[in-house]
Amino acid sequence: MKIHQLELFIGNYEETVAFYQDTMGFTCRKNGEGSTDIEAGSGTVTFHKKSGVDCYYHFALNIPANLFDSAKAYMAERVTLAREDDEDEVFFNESKARSFYFLDPAGNIVELIAREGVNPDSHAGSFSPSEVLGISEIGISSEEVYRCSQEVMAKGIPLRNDRPLSNGETLNFMGEVGDGAFIIIARAGRRWMFSDKPGLPAPTIVKTDRGTMTFHHSG
Template sequence: MKITQVELFIANFEETISFYKDQLHWDLLNTKDGKATFRVGESLLVLHQNEESKHYYHFAFNIPPNLFHSAKHWIQQRMTLLTEDGDDEVDFTESKAKALYFEDPAGNIIEYIARSTTPTALTVEFSPTQLVGISEIGVSTNDVKIVVEELMGMGIFPRNNENIYESQFLNFMGEAEEGNYIIVGPVGRRWIFSEKPGKETPTIIHTDRGIFRYSI
């Protein structure tokens, strides 16, 4: 499964656009009528202005594994990394990946993750052009089983045929070799490297197997 586009509904719209454009140096394709579209690697990130609801999301981007430390240095020059138990990065030993986290003005928890399955870069210096694309988007719901079954109906199955969890744990929907996941978890479960519990948010996810829409 590949994630080609994600649409989010956020507050602090203008400040967030500026953050992505001027601090992260993402490619702003257009902004019009309360909607902004960024190209990030092979993916599109579409932001819809919604100042009233104060939604926040967790989403991630794949980066080449040989650029993790360079990417971390690049980010640290521009903002403060989020921490967990005093650490500003995490090593997912089982899935052979390293990740770092930071927050945008809308309160989203953003992750740059370097997976062993992602091709290495030809350069040793990170730049925003080295972002591969959207790697993960979180969906928090009170109906985990229903959401998982809908994704399975689209041909998007749990990673490595893992068990489906309706409480406490996250469900990574997608193939491990692709490194692209729709993460389905229960409302209230804390997103790591933050103090924010997962909450229901409107989300539109475009994949190579169809479009998944989560409404509230």
């Protein structure tokens, strides 16, 4: 599975767009009043202004494996990196990946991940946002994890490594390892790593090469 676009609905819209464009240096395109695309390699993260909501999301962007340290230094100059167990990065043994995290002004938990053997190396000498490869993950918090995961499977998206579906005891990583892109179905209330934020159901539109999926606020 490839994730082409995420559509996320946030309350702190203007400050968040300015953060990605002016502070972080991402290329941004306005779609009109209250909607902006953030270029993320082969994918697009679209923020929609939605007043009166307190939605936040976890999403991840793939970066070249050989630019992890450069990317971390680049981001650390512009934002405080999040910490977990007094560490500001993590290595995932199962996926052979290194990640670091930060929070944006909307409260989104943003991860940059370098997947060994999946994310290609870059010929660039250092990281800039133009080196982002694409969208790696979107977290979906649901009160009905099993049903939500089955709906994703109905689009032809398997559980990682063809494992049996969890009913919320563990995370369901929906997608193929070789594509380096996953829809993560989590139990509502489960804390997202590198934050103190419980996952909450939030309106989310995910456009993939298997079709478009809409996840509603009710979870």
